[in-house]
Amino acid sequence: MTGWTLRRRLVVLVAAMVVVLAGAMGTVSTLALRGSLVDRLDDTLRAASERVLGAEDRPRAGSAPSDETDLPPWEADGPLGEPPPGLDVRGQAVGTVTVSIRDGEVVAGRIDAEGQVQALSDAAVATLRALDPAAGPTTVELGELGTYRALATTTSSGDLVVTGVSAQDVEGTVTSYLVVELLVTIAGVAAAVVVGGALVRRELRPLERVASTAAHVAAAPLARGEVAPVARVPTVDTDPRTEVGQVGSALNRLLDHVEAALGARHASETQVRQFVADASHELRTPLASIRGYAELVRRMRSEVPDDVLVAMGRVEAESERMTRLVEDMLLLARLDAGRDLERAPVDLSLLAADAVTDAHVAGPDHRWHLDVPAPDDDVPPTVVRGDEHRLRQVLVNLLANARVHTPPGTTVVASVRRDDGDVVLTVRDDGPGIAPELVPHLFRRFTRGDEARSPRSGSTGLGLAIVDAVVGAHGGTIAVTSAHGVTQFVVRLPVTPVQGHERAPSADGHA
Ligand SMILES: Nc1ncnc2c1ncn2[C@@H]1O[C@H](COP(=O)(O)OP(=O)(O)OP(=O)(O)O)[C@@H](O)[C@H]1O
Ligand SMILES: [Mg+2]
Structure with missing residues (x-):
């Protein structure tokens, strides 16, 4: 995230938070939903199991249809042989399966969509037989029949009876809930990006104003000379109760100091320039005297010893050189001061x-x-x-x-x-x-x-x-x-x- 603007970072963080929150809430609520659906399914399963156990205790094969059943009577010589117990009882839901083992003989069946009892595949029977009666309701996969909740019980005579009800509805409900959850999350993220982006932009506007003041001052020519008053952060952005206000007021204090320092620098520059100009100006008169006296000695050539004449010649030459230097310095000081030129x-x-x-x-x-x-x-x-x-x-x-x-x-x-x-x-x-x-x-x-x-x-x-x-x-x-x-x-x-x-x-x- 280096090199990202603060705005982009905040928007991405908000969107990430929405994703994490929605994910956590979705997981918890999905688990809760699934739990309560499975509980209700287990109630159904237990009721189905009771019915099967009740039927187990009744006389079997070839018996007359009981009063409770609407199902056609079981044909003892039909393809399924012994009828599976409890499937022909009123109240059993479509898809209910049973496996019962009596004296080592396995009887199994399933109620199909038309209410007819159908045989169970060997694999399904094997899966159901393997269940432990002590384990309570268990989720099992029955091949093409899909997911089932199954309960193994033992009858009073010690036989194993396994009853199962389809969990397909539970899975379907949970899946569609997850799809809705996902769509809501996507919409939430989109809203976070759009609305969050707009809000962040609005909230960062004061910071942009402070930054633009700083940029404005940075672009001003402060390097030399008299500096024009520098810009300040507007008062609305200097409220010390806000973070941006703290930056704004700190910047304003900094600019106060900078302006004071630049003013002091200009004053001292002016002073130095003035001093050079004054000093050069003041030096002109004594230099003129020195030159004059040297010239005087030169005129009295005959009365002065030769070596003094040579020395005075040097004095005259050096004082001329110094006069030029002083004139140059004075001229530069005046040009520095920006004195009006003739036009x-x-x-x-x-x-x-x-x-x-x-x-x-x-x-x-x-x-x-x-x-x-x-x-x-x-x-x-x-x-x-x-x-x-x-x-x-x-x-x-x-x-x-x-x-x-x-x-x-x-x-x-x-x-x-x-x-x-x-x-x-x-x-x-x-x-x-x-x-x-x-x-x-x-x-x-x-x-x-x-x-x-x-x-x-x-x-x-x-x-x-x-x-x-x-x-x-x-x-x-x-x-x-x-x-x-x-x-x-x-x-x-x-x-x-x-x-x-x-x-x-x-x-x-x-x-
Ligand atoms: N035409 C030139 N050919 C060669 N060197 C030059 C020429 N013009 C300037 N310079 C060099 O540039 C230096 C600076 O020149 P500048 O005129 O500022 O000072 P100056 O001539 O030394 O002294 P002043 O002009 O104050 O008497 C000189 O010292 C010299 O070395
Ligand atoms: Mg020169």
């Missing part, structure tokens, strides 16, 4: 052209190519609604990666094209590619390749995380494929951002 038309082709020009200057040893639709082409524009400053950063970060993480001489192609409702930006290079174990985590914060980890590279590992966050905030997607010789980042931005794709602005946005 202005931005032509990605123009942005790409600018970015490639800048990359050319920054990396003169690389080969830079731009592939955008010509302005006079009769093609849909590559304009999206978005935040120009941040989209520019997407391009700058991708091109910077193609410059920094590839050797000189690498060819980099930036292309922009329109694809239905999307503008697709692709940055492809033929450099050595990204380590495969890095690819699945590429858009996570602080993911860097081994080379980028060296302090001199100036990498922070935030570049692609920012790209991903900006693209996500515009309702777009980013995908990467990388092998030796082909590394390609594909950014898809919807021309008009789909509502709901954007991150919901939250109250903790920090300027």
Whole structure:
């Protein structure tokens, strides 16, 4: 029964119970019926036996018919020879048999349906003769005559007389009773399945409602961010006096706790994000001072010893690196907070052209190519609604990666094209590619390749995380494929951002 629904199990159990009960009741009542029928038959048998014994004591063969008999007189020279005693007596039922043994001579007969006395087969005589006078009424099988109740007695003169009456009626009655019993049981089982099924379904409905609430909550997005209020089990299904009510109210308590925990998680996430944003923001001013003083020392080149100049040069470089890191962290914190983006038309082709020009200057040893639709082409524009400053950063970060993480001489192609409702930006290079174990985590914060980890590279590992966050905030997607010789980042931005794709602005946005 594993894997069965509760409903099916209950219905099958109820049906099985009906079968067992009907079987037990049927057995008991059949035995009782048969017992009482056999008792009555035994009374008849005893009466028949008395009559036979009475006849035994009367004079026999050739005697005149008695007053009591309606039967034709026994013909002493008939085929049966000596007439069997007691069969010709009034009141003997059709089918009654007798066997009498007097002085070793066996006389036997049976009353047939016409009231005539017929001979008994040898086998029947043998069966009846074998009966014990002390045993009382006994059930015997008399071959084609069927089942009989028979009683053996001894006459006053010590002779054995056996009388039998047919038990066929008893058997027939019991059989038809059993048939009725069986039909009633089948009807009972059918009723149990139909009515029981309907009742069980009705009784399980509250449980289904509780289960559907649980399923509803399970399907809700609870993994991150601010979680909308979760559904509860309706009050009718939370009555603690019922089993289902106990489950329902326990589930509701659980959901209360879950909701409280999710609220607390969101609050602490918000706090951390706020802290990062505040800290980054606060770090900008002292960093600017450090940079300023370092620059000041550099200007006083002639008055400062050389080694101090070198040290101050390092201070300036590191403070610039730290400024970039702080700016990146601040930007990510703001994107996390879902601050409203600017929504202005931005032509990605123009942005790409600018970015490639800048990359050319920054990396003169690389080969830079731009592939955008010509302005006079009769093609849909590559304009999206978005935040120009941040989209520019997407391009700058991708091109910077193609410059920094590839050797000189690498060819980099930036292309922009329109694809239905999307503008697709692709940055492809033929450099050595990204380590495969890095690819699945590429858009996570602080993911860097081994080379980028060296302090001199100036990498922070935030570049692609920012790209991903900006693209996500515009309702777009980013995908990467990388092998030796082909590394390609594909950014898809919807021309008009789909509502709901954007991150919901939250109250903790920090300027
Ligand atoms: N075009 C590329 N070719 C080879 N490796 C790349 C390429 N782009 C990115 N990577 C690998 O992915 C890592 C993560 O890139 P990401 O831009 O996020 O960080 P970063 O460039 O190391 O640091 P940041 O951009 O913050 O200065 C890099 O460290 C580098 O190993
Ligand atoms: Mg980078």
